[in-house]
Amino acid sequence: MHEGRDFLRAQVSNCVMQHKTLLESLEDHAKQAEDAAFRTLCERxxxxxxQHQQTxxxxxxxxxxxGGQGLKGALGFVLGKAKDVADSxxxxxxxxxxxxxxxxxxAQDTFATFAAAGDRIGEPRLSEIGRTCETEHDQMQRDFNGLVQEMFVRQATKSA
Incomplete structure (x- = not known):
C-alpha cells in the first residue's frame, strides 16, 4: 500500500478513472436512452x-x-471496455x-472522503474539490433516484 504523497496521488488517480467511467456512462446513456427523461437527465x-473531470x-x-500512463492508463482502458460490453x-x-x-x-463516497480528509492533511484544494463535487453528486443522485422510482412505478403498473 502506498503511503504519504504516493498514497494521495494514487487515490486521486483512482478517482480520476472512476469519475471518467461515470462521465462516459452518462455520455453513452444520453445517446442510447429510449426514455426521454433519462436522456435529458444525462444531458443536463x-x-x-x-468540469469535474477537468478539475x-x-x-x-x-x-x-x-495522466493515462502505464499500468493505470491500461487498467482504465480495460475497465472502460468492460463497462461498454456490460452496458451493451x-x-x-x-x-x-x-x-x-x-x-x-x-463518487459521492470518494468526494466525501476528499472533503473531510483534505483539511486534516493540509490539502485545502483536495477538500474544496471534495466539497464541491460531493454536493453536486448528491443532487445528481437525488435526481437519478427520482427518475428510477418513476420508471419503477411506470413499469410496475403497466398492464400485461
Whole structure:
C-alpha cells in the first residue's frame, strides 16, 4: 500500500478513472436512452461532470501524477471496455439508470472522503474539490433516484 504523497496521488488517480467511467456512462446513456427523461437527465449533468473531470485531472497534475500512463492508463482502458460490453447487454433504460446510480454513489463516497480528509492533511484544494463535487453528486443522485422510482412505478403498473 502506498503511503504519504504516493498514497494521495494514487487515490486521486483512482478517482480520476472512476469519475471518467461515470462521465462516459452518462455520455453513452444520453445517446442510447429510449426514455426521454433519462436522456435529458444525462444531458443536463454531462457539462458539470466534464468540469469535474477537468478539475480532477488538473489537481492530479499538481500532485505530480502523470495522466493515462502505464499500468493505470491500461487498467482504465480495460475497465472502460468492460463497462461498454456490460452496458451493451443492458438494453433496458431502467437497468442503465440503476448502474449510473451505483457509480454516482461511489463518487459521492470518494468526494466525501476528499472533503473531510483534505483539511486534516493540509490539502485545502483536495477538500474544496471534495466539497464541491460531493454536493453536486448528491443532487445528481437525488435526481437519478427520482427518475428510477418513476420508471419503477411506470413499469410496475403497466398492464400485461
Amino acid at each position: 449533468y454531462i457539462p458539470r461532470m466534464q 480532477l485531472n488538473a489537481y492530479r497534475t499538481t500532485l505530480g501524477e502523470e 447487454l443492458r438494453t433496458d433504460d431502467f437497468l442503465r439508470v440503476v448502474e449510473d446510480i451505483v457509480m454516482i454513489r461511489q
